Amino acid sequence: MREKWPEISENLKKMLKSGLFKVWIAPLHASVDEEGLHLVAPNAYVASRLESMMLTTLKEAAAPVLGLEPGQVSVCITAAGQEAEAPAQESKAPAEEPQVAVATPKVRPEPSAQAAPNLQQASLPLAAPVIFRSTQNWRYSFADFVVGPTNNMAVAAAQDVSRRHGCVRTLFVNSASGLGKTHLAQAVGRAINEEGGNARVGYLTAEEFASRFVTALRAQDIEGFKARFRELDVLLMEDVHFFQGKEKMQDMALAVVKNLQAKGGRAIFTSSFSPRELQRVDSQLVSHFCSGILTDMGRPTKDMRCDILGQKARSFQVLLPDSVCELLASRLNGDVRQMESCLNSLIFKARLLNCGLNLDLAMEVLSQYADVACGPDFSTILRLVCESYGLNERQLASKSRRKECVTGRNTAFYLARKHTEMTLEEIGEKFNRRHSTVIKGITSLERELSKQSTEGRRIARAVSLIERNAGLASARAM
Structure with missing residues (x-):
């Protein structure tokens, strides 16, 4: 069953970024038998990292090839020459020291100076740019x-x-x-x-x-x-x-x-x-x-949405079938946060149910999200805002500075700008306001939403409820 490893490896290429695949997967030797997938890593450090970082990913990549669910796949990871490690260190200590330096950070300065670059490359640290020193x-x-x-x-x-x-x-x-x-x-x-x-x-x-x-x-x-x-x-x-x-x-x-x-x-x-x-x-x-x-x-095209979903899936280290990707891209016409949220929810549910990503599961998750192309018009948004804040349209358009009127009006500005093609001038005309007032209202609401205050959370819940009732995915819930 050794020929199954190339298929599993191909799945891993789709699930992982190319750099991660080259560093962690390419050096492995593998075999498959009735007991599961057996991987041999070049050293103990790589074996340890694979067990801690990628065990779930390996199981998900192997599951469709072996005809099993991820939870039924067994993966065994060992380091090359692990069983003979102790005697080798007694007889050939100098030759084995560089390998020990990679696996164990506390070694003599001379060998670690040579091994440190390999360790840094393997762990792929992010660059640390300077911001105010x-x-x-x-x-x-x-x-x-x-x-x-x-x-x-x-x-x-x-x-x-x-x-x-x-x-x-x-x-x-x-x-x-x-x-x-x-x-x-x-x-x-x-x-x-x-x-x-x-x-x-x-x-x-x-x-x-x-x-x-x-x-x-x-x-x-x-x-x-x-x-x-x-x-x-x-x-x-x-x-x-x-x-x-x-x-x-x-x-x-x-x-x-x-x-x-x-x-x-x-x-x-x-x-x-x-x-x-x-x-x-x-x-x-x-x-x-x-x-x-x-x-x-502007908003991404369908082809761009497919690419974004595929890239997000690789960053989450999961295999996203083409049919599921196509379904999500055709239904999620909103912003990138919406797509990431939906994909996150889908992956979480699949792991909770211990199954792979499939169309049925995707349809269940999509029922909680919106097709923005079929989103509500301005009158629907206005009606839902009024219902949420206990106001009527006359009060929203009035000169009242009562807190609920101002918040409701700003919410309507925000949602109309976000979910319709109306210009700022057109939104302002609906409320007998200048477009500068619309900008000020949207900015004010966004500032409140960014805060973790009681008022900010209250507005966030109202916006989320309105979007959900309008059939829209709430960007705030991501």
Whole structure:
């Protein structure tokens, strides 16, 4: 039954990223018999890591080949020469020392100096870019960003920014929530770090910038605050629409951006709104935001959604059948968070039931999610908001500043922007409001949703209930 290992190995290639497969799976020797799958690792360290990290993945890859459920598959992992390890160390200690250095970190300095690079390569540590002289692991990279017709310009510009001698020095990216702005910004930070050159990178949201500024004000350390930003070579700032209406914050942000651009630094700014939709933001600051490339990112196409689901499945180390991938891609037309949430739920349920991913299970999980293409119109959203907050449409459109009216109105702004193709002007007209008021309301609601306060959780539950009743997957539940 040795010929079954190539089939299992092919499944593992689909489930794992290529780097993980090369490091952990390719060096193995395997055999299959009635008792299960037997793997021989090159050393004890690899065997130990496989048992702790990939046992479930190995069982799921072997199950369809052996005609069993994952829970019925037996996997035995041993290290090469494990049984003869003790006598070999007595008679040939010098020859065996490098192998011991990989398996056991506490060895003499001389051999460990040679073995340490192998250990570092095997454990695949993430790069640690610099953010204000502290270390941080970037979560995303360009390698796992799915590129297509709806985002190819943004990705190309971001890749150019990440190059030390690239043409693009400033990039402004806007998109709806969950379409990859954070992924793109962090991918730039990671690429710059991996390129070397000791570029000093700052990554933060506009709200974090404002919080640091307030802290500096209270500590009477404005010069220190400015100095920390003057040290940067690259600034990655997200959600710059937060600056709307905050004049002092805008003045400080303008000083930071002007100084960075004057010395030839690079910058990426992201926002949920395009520059022309930003209201009550200093024209000079907007001008500096827009001094380079402006681009947006749209919802992924079906082919892109298939690629995204396949990539997510590999990151979760599971085998996603083509039929299941096709079903999910055709039904999940929302943002990437929605797809990741659905896939997460599907994998969790499959493991709970101890079975593989299949169409029946996918249909069960999809019943909890939305087909955004068949989502509700504005009148449906309005009706559900009124029901949720105990209001009527006349109250939502009124000038009332009562808390429930304001929150309900902002919720309607937020959901209409998220789930319909209406422009900000069209949404405002429904409530006799200017589009600047719509932007302010959406920003206010998003800020509350991001908090772990009682009010934030209350609004999150209301939004989740409205989306569920409208047949939409709640982005907040991911």
